[in-house]
Amino acid sequence: MEGFVNIRIDSRLIHGQVAGIWTPYLQATRIMVIDDEIANDEMQKDLLRMVAPAGVSTSILTKEKALKNILDKKYSNQRVLLVVKSPIYLEYLVKNNVNVPTINVGNLSTRENTRKIAPTISITPEEEECFKNLLNRGVEITVQMVPNDSVKLLKDIL
Numbered sequence: 001m002e003g004f005v006n007i008r009i010d011s012r013l014i015h016g017q018v019a020g021i022w023t024p025y026l027q028a029t030r031i032m033v034i035d036d037e038i039a040n041d042e043m044q045k046d047l048l049r050m051v052a053p054a055g056v057s058t059s060i061l062t063k064e065k066a067l068k069n070i071l072d073k074k075y076s077n078q079r080v081l082l083v084v085k086s087p088i089y090l091e092y093l094v095k096n097n098v099n100v101p102t103i104n105v106g107n108l109s110t111r112e113n114t115r116k117i118a119p120t121i122s123i124t125p126e127e128e129e130c131f132k133n134l135l136n137r138g139v140e141i142t143v144q145m146v147p148n149d150s151v152k153l154l155k156d157i158l
Contacts, residue, residue: 001099003075007082007090010106013038014048014058017106017146018083023053025147028081030057034066034089063092070098087130094137102140105154117157118143131158 001007005026010018013033023031031052038044039062052058057078061069069075070093084090087103094100107120114122121143123131131154135141141154 001070001082001101002073003078004080004082006104007084007100007102008104008106009084009087009090009108011085011109012107013083013085014051018081019051019053021146023056023081026081027079028056029079030059030075030081032059032061032066032075032080032082034061034063034082034084036062039065063089067093067096067098071096087127087134090139091130091133094134094139100134100139102142103134105141105143106145118152120145128158 005028006022008018008022012018013035014031018031022028033039033048038048039060045060048060049058059066059069066089086108090100090103105121108114108122108127110116110122111124113124114127116122131141135155135158143152143154143157144150
């Protein structure tokens, strides 16, 4: 994925850690959020844009629009931090010929029908299946809340 410096799963999307720690650490110039529901809700999009760091562009896109932009290499001259709520969006990209070498999992909140696999990660059966599919395709999936934390491999805790 030309132009992408990190691909992160975090159910909170743009928030303190992403805006205040990961973005400066990665020297990201754009934060891209892929989320079909939020991309079609102007109020939620505005809220996410408000918490993005000053001077950092945002793209809040449906999975189809994101796929098109990525395949068209729209971000090749940028430093993009991609954030999604769920591995489902990343599996969609991979199934549509996007090379996703590494994914960082930060936080997946406890929700109905989830099981906790790490202190900050709870997954549904569907998300677990997506993770397994991604791992089977050779995607490295790490678990790390902030850059200074030690990196764990998801395959070791699934």
